[in-house]
Amino acid sequence: MECNDLRCPVxxxxxxxxxxxxxxxxxxxxxxxxxxxIDYTRxxxxxxxxxxxxxxxxxxxxxxxxxxxxxxxxxxxxxxxxKTKSFVVTGVVG
Numbered sequence: 001m002e003c004n005d006l007r008c009p010v011x012x013x014x015x016x017x018x019x020x021x022x023x024x025x026x027x028x029x030x031x032x033x034x035x036x037x038i039d040y041t042r043x044x045x046x047x048x049x050x051x052x053x054x055x056x057x058x059x060x061x062x063x064x065x066x067x068x069x070x071x072x073x074x075x076x077x078x079x080x081x082x083k084t085k086s087f088v089v090t091g092v093v094g
Contacts, residue, residue, distance in 0.1 A: 003064035005032075007081055009088050011064060018077035022093060026056065028069040034061045034089065036075055059087040067092050 003011040023038035036057050041050040059075045067073050072093040080086050 003062060005062045005064070007032075007060050007088065008062035008064060009076065009078070009090055010062075012062070014078050014081075014088060016076035016078050016088065016090065020074065020076045020090075021057070021087075022072065022074050023057070025067055025069050025071050025073060028061070028067070032061050032063075033085065034059055034067060034069075034073075036073060036087070036089075057087055058084045059089050060085050061089050065089050065092065 006012045007014050009016050021038055023036040025034045026037045027035040036059050038055045040053055042053055043050055060081050061067055067089055073089050074091045075087045076090045078088050
């Protein structure tokens, strides 16, 4: 399949830099956009315990990758692609 997406990190002109994260796709309803949920823990010094947190990051989903809801994906930071998107999907893990 040929990829004509200009915002694809492999076939297009968008370069990645900065953070590289891994998470699960919880929503793929918008066109070429997925919402990736990342679970992490944060240590609270006062209580000497860990707090479980999660973050939802909108990311661009190129045509050549076309990840679906429920997939675990790698995302990388890039230039601002829209009002909310600053990440792009680089690959499907599982």
